[in-house]
Structures are given as structure tokens and as C-alpha cells.
Amino acid sequence: MVTFARSPAGKLFARLGVFAAIIVSGSVAVLLAGQAPAASTNGGSTSGGSATADPWVAKRTSWGDPDLQGIWTTDDEFNVPVERPREFGTRAMLTEEEVAQRAREAERRARDDKADRRALREDQTGDGPEHWYEQGKVISRRTSLIVDPPDGRIPPFTPEGQKRAKAQREKSSLANGPWNGPEDLDLRDRCITRGVPNTWFPSAYNNGFQIVQSPGYVAIFYERLHEARVIPMDGRPHVSSGVRQWIGDSRGRWEGDTLVVEAKNFSEKSQFRGATENLRLVERYTRVDADTVKVEFTVDDPTTWTRPWTAMVTGKKDPFYWQIFEYACHEGNYGMFNILSGARAQERAAEQAARKAAQKATQKPTEKK
């Protein structure tokens, strides 16, 4: 059950406790016995590319569209940095030795070793032990998620873009406050949206997304924040620029076997690394083989960056990831409650201390007598 422990479902249930794990391992047994898993991504391979010789023949839906349906996860790219560390220059892939190093690091984090757990500092709201995180099953060789510019790094900000990105970073549970109200936390803390293209970047958990197609529509359902985009494919125009949305307004088309989606009409309240409502996003989804869909997305906002840039993530099938789990974030947002009530408690404590100090200061002259 090594693979189970390292699977997304396994991780999820490690969080939910042993009882749930027993239930799910039962279900997994049923799954293994009852049906051949669609794919197996485990095995010793540490390579990012597929070594199979069979040419992939693109599957089609019964109504003739390229078939991208299924549950995909970007877990395997959790260990790939968004931006390429400068020492790699324009090199897109790690050497064997570097891959082995990345694998050892992932292995260490996947262990439930108390010594590896992050210590909780007094000024932090805390974070789970590292073994909670989805480390993926296959160690990616990629040096960055960004594929263009060729150095794998986000191009320079415009001065305003830089200011906005900094301001955004400062309003987060990971920043230093002040937390006067919910608006001082970011959209993730508030359980409003992960948003696109943010949600494409693999994070600690819940990296799954499900594609369901019907004639004229492609729907993409992201596990994080239970966000669904139902994308019209019939060539209709975007909604008027007066209708702004957290995740924009998306329109799709087929270019050969590639799904191309353009999104615009983002809200000025959307948050993506300092981008504004002028953000234009173009995504290209290409199924590479039975178990792999590549999602390449280009981000263009001249008011924020000096040139467009492109990242790519790889969605893999995982037989253990048989459903998108319900991410009822807002419904259980104790974090918001605790951060705000903690901030108020600190203020009260500070006020009390100030009052005491003031009392002492006024008492001192009389004490001297």
C-alpha cells in the first residue's frame, strides 16, 4: 500500500483520520478488484516524458470532438518551481543526479517523521506536517513550470504591476497583518476563489480537475474551491465588458485536437500576481496520451508585465483519484474566524498593557514620596 499512502486519496484520508482511511482502503480494494484502473502511473520511472512506443491515437467523443474527459491531477509537478532557479539558465530538464536529489527530498517530505515537521512559531497560524502534502508519484524532471520566456522566469513587472503584486501579497494570512476585517486576507483565505490561472499551479493538495464534455460545451471542474467553468464552444461572443467575473468569461474552440480557451472580463478584485482586469488568458489543452493532458497557458496583461508569458502543467490520470472531492472551504472556514478573533484579542491585550503602563507612570511620583 505504499502507493496508496502516497496517493491523493491516501493523503486526504491521512488528514481525515484512520477511520476514513479504513473505509477508503476498502473502497480502493473494491476498485482494484472490480475494475481495471484506467492507468497506472507508478513504477520506477523518474522521467517526465513517456517512454511507450505505441503511437497515441486521439480519442473522440461520440459526437466527434477530441475527448479530454476524465479526472486529471498535477500532483506530479508539485515539486517543480513556477520560476526556474537562475542557475539552470535556459535548461528545461534536470539531470539524472538532480532528479535523484528532488526524489530524495520528496521522499523525506512524504515520511511522517516528527523531526521533519515544521515547528509552529508563535506568530503563525500554523501549517500541517509536510507528509500531508501531495508529492505526486512520478518525480518531474522539469526545472520550471514557466516555458516562455526561455529562461523560465516571469518577465519584469511594469512599475504599477510591481506595486499591485506587493500590495496583494501583503493582504494574506501568510503576511504580517493588520487583519482588521475579511478584506485583509486573500481570496484563498476567504474561500472566494482560487481563480484562473492561479489554480493551474500545483499546490500542497487538491490538485485534481475534471473535464466533462457535451456537444457544444467543455466543462472544467477544479477541486480547489469547487470551481466549475462551463465553456461554450459555439463561437458566441464574450459577454459585455460590463460583466466582470472572478474567473473571467471563457470561450473555447478546437484547433485540430487542441482545445483553445480564451478568458477575459476578469474582475478588478481578481487576484493573480498583481494582474488587473485587463488580463487576457489563452489556454491550450492537448491530450498527449491516454494518461496525460498538457495545459499550456499564456498570460497577457501589458499593464502588469512587460511581455506575455507562458506556463505549462501536466495533468495525469491517477486510478486512486476516482472523484473530485468536495472542497467545502467557506463552510468550514475556522481559519478566518480564528485569525480575526486572534487579531482582536491581541488588540485588547495591547490596550490593557498600555493602560497598565499609563497607570504605573501616573503612580510612580506618589510611590517616591
Next chain:
Amino acid sequence: MRSSVTHLVLKSTGVVIALVSLIVILQARAEPGATGQGQAESKTNLNGIWQAINTANWDLQEHAARPGPPQLGALLAAPAGLGVVEGNEIPYQPAAADKKKQNFEKRWSLDPEAKCYLPGVPRATYMPFPFQIIQGTDKIMIAYEYAAAVRVVHMDKVPKSPVETWMGHSVGRWEGNTLVVDVTSFNDQSWFDRSGNFHSDALHVVERYTPAGPNVIQYEATIEDPKVFTRPWKISMPLYRRLEKNAQLLEFRCVEFSEELLYGHLRKKPSR
């Protein structure tokens, strides 16, 4: 003597019935996976954007118009309705009937809709918002405009849901041209309407979506919850296709609209 023979016959009949129903249940369970892929694909086409046009979200049962929170004037007053419950009665157990009354009295703050929580099933269907059915190859996705709620109906064989959820675990099958969805694994948090009708984590809903013309689905939901009700009960209503040429789901991400209600008391007070 005669009575004991009758007893024996009755008893063995009971055993046979139990066995037969067990076999039926097992077969029914095996069915979805048995024929493999393509279960969502049917000649019946439920694709589209749909919406209920009734007042079930205010109150499932028949009701006269009634006021909303007084400070908002007539804005949030509830429109009258003839009800969607078969026979109009919701068969609460006595303690549950009391709880429903309390819920009703405190509905402005207790209704999960006020907090922008996920709506659950069947409430998601008759919220005053559109929803879209995307009938894929072996899954049917239902995306709701309200609160960005989403469900995936498994038309293929899947394991049991390992956890309880707001939106339940949906397994579907076709009965003729009716999509039948069996929904289980609920938590006890959602309500059926703004009037405090509620359920426990033992809720089991069976939904039936039957086309009734090109632009209408006849919707039925049988609601069973042995912890709250004395017997199963049923709601039904038509769902109408949104015919606007440019119809599409828009965002109703109400989390930010609920923050004042949920966290307002934790805001920093303006200093003196």
C-alpha cells in the same frame, strides 16, 4: 397449531422476500459498471441551462405571501406558493417538528443560504438561479450558478463515498428516458428551503429527471430520512429551459456577501 404453521409460512415468505430484494439490490448495484462506459450517453438529452420557476426555495409547502426582514421593507418578502410537496405534508417526527419550528423562527440567521453555504440536494435544483447539465460520456456534471456549487453524477461504477458532504454522492442510471439519481452521503447541515425544513446525515434522495417536451424537464425527488421523518415523501416540479440565445451561467459567488453576517462582529472597531 394452525397459527404456528401460518407463522412459519409467513416467516419463510419473509426470508424469501428478503433474499429476493437482496439479489435485486446487488444486481442494481452491479448494473452501472456491468455495461461499462457510455452510461451517461443516452438518446435522452438533458443538456442545457435549466431553472425552476416556483417558490419552493421560500417554502416547500403551500404558503401565503409573508414579510421579509422589516428593515428592508417589501424587498425580501416571500412570494406565495401552492407548494411542491405531494399531499403538502412533510412527515416530521415530533422532536423534528419542534426543531423545524425553531429553525423557522431564526431563519434569517440560521438558513445556510444566508451564509452562502452549499445548498445540498434537492435544494440546489429549485434555488432561484439557473443550473446547467453537461451530459458527458460516463459522467453527468451539474453546475449551479448559486455559490458555484457543482455535482458530478457517476453513471459508471464508482466506490462508495468515503465521506459525508454538502452536495451528496450522486450515482445515476437511466430508466427509459428518465435519469434517476441516487444521492447519499450527506452531512446534516443543509436545509430544504428558507422556512427551516431540514434533514439529518441519514438523508437519502432519489431524483428523477424526465423530459416533458423539448424545453421542460419534469423533476421529482423522493426524500427519505429515518432520523427526521416518519416516512419517505416526495416533491415534484417542472424545470424550464432558459431559452435566451446568450444564456450562460454567470458567477454568484456569494461568500463575500455573507462575510458581514459571519465575521462582522470580529472587525476592528474604529478607534475612539
